[in-house]
Amino acid sequence: MTATKTQEWPAPRYAPEIGDDDLKIWGDLTQRMAEIAARYGWSKSEVARRSGIATGTLSQWYDGNYAGSFANVSAKVSRWLDSVAEVAATAARIPRAPGYVATPTSRELSDMLLYAQTLGEMAVVTLGAGMGKTMTARHYVETRPHAFLVTMRPTTSSVHGMLVELSRALDVNESNPGRLDRALGEKLRRNGRDTLLIVDEAQNLSDQAVNELRYFLDEYGCGIALLGNEELYGRFGGHKAVPAYAQIHGRIGKRMRRLQPLAGDVDDLIAAWGIEDEKVAKVARALGRKPGALRQITKTLQLAGMYAAGEDRTVTVADIKAAWADRGEEEL
Structure with missing residues (x-):
């Protein structure tokens, strides 16, 4: 529940003619609703959508001129407000992940991206799952x-699918498919x-789509970085050229592979989490050796931190082991 622009709600227009007990409940609920809606910047229509109550019903109930049963609507509103409070309380207990952490591998990847950008070259990067590839790429584009x-998926594997995805990422509006590649090229042209x-999950691209990226490299001087898994490395990352990929292979200026x-x-990630207890750090390091690597550390520490926060204490080894087990993993 992300807060948006604060929006003050006016007070109810009428005092409904209902019993004293129902009137008090209604008054308390309208006040709570107005406070929560103002906190998150929700309009009446948004509150209606979130609560599952018809907009007209909610508006009339709030204004005090509803012709139906106030008690029935009040009960629905009460349940919804309680659920909002419960979700907010749970969210407050979940520790926030550190975000981008400049690990040695991340810095090396950033240097690869800088090389490709500065010299207008092609780079191929293969990192194991959960090693911060995508987060590093996002941080790079946010700071450069x-x-x-752009992130590819199986449904964008074709040349056209890739170009459409690129047009969205680069904010290029071109309705003519025959001119789309040139419009994208002009957006990517070095021109000073x-x-x-950066193409993340590039293993999802067909050979023809990757060859289209070569066109942007050759014709417009744009640096290209292909990020992906071992499949990508098998096609384009090896030092020995595969005949079918010779044109791509010869244009790759730099490669990085770390599983x-x-x-x-x-x-560095454990330090970013603020863990100082060496016993806890030792168990966290063991998580980093599991498939999923750094992602395993973050997800497990978030859950362990939630357990610890519920008892107002720091994370223990027992919390981490419990979180790991609750995530359905094998015994540590």
Whole structure:
């Protein structure tokens, strides 16, 4: 529940002619509703949508001129307000992940992206699952001008599917499919700028789609970074060229492949979580050696932190083991 612009609600227009007990309940509920709606910037129509109560019914109930049963609507409103409070309380107990952490692997990946952007080259990066590939790419485009990030999936594997996804990511509006690649190319043209297109989950692209990216590299001088898994490395990352991919292979200026996190990656993430107890840190390091690597640490520490926050204490080894078990994983 993300707060938006604060929106004050006017007081109810009428005092309904109902029993004293129902009137008191209605008054308390309308006040709570107005406070919560103002806190999150919700309009009456948004509150109606979230609570599952018809907009007209909710509006009339709030204004005090509802012709139906106030008690029935009040009961629905009460249940909804209680659920909102419960969700907010639960969210407050869940520790926030540190966000981007400049681990050694992340810094190396950032250097790869900077190389591709500065020199207008192609780079291929393969990192194991949960090692911060996507988060690093997002941080890079947030902190560098003229860098763009697009994430591919199986449904965008074709040339056209990829171009449509690129047009959304680059905010290019071109209704003619025959001119879409050129419109994208003009957006990516160096023209005195160091431009970079980062394609995450690039293993989902067909060979023809990857070849289209070569067109942007050759014709418009845009740096290209392909990020993905071992399948991507098998096609384009190896040092020995596969004949079918020779044109792509010859244009790759730099490669990076790492399937397991470095010890420094794990230590930096644990430090970012603020863990000082060495016993807790030792167990957290063990999580980093599991499939999913750094992501396993973050997800498990979030759940463990929730357990600890419920008892107003710091995370213990027992919390981590309980969280790991509750996530359905094997015994640590």
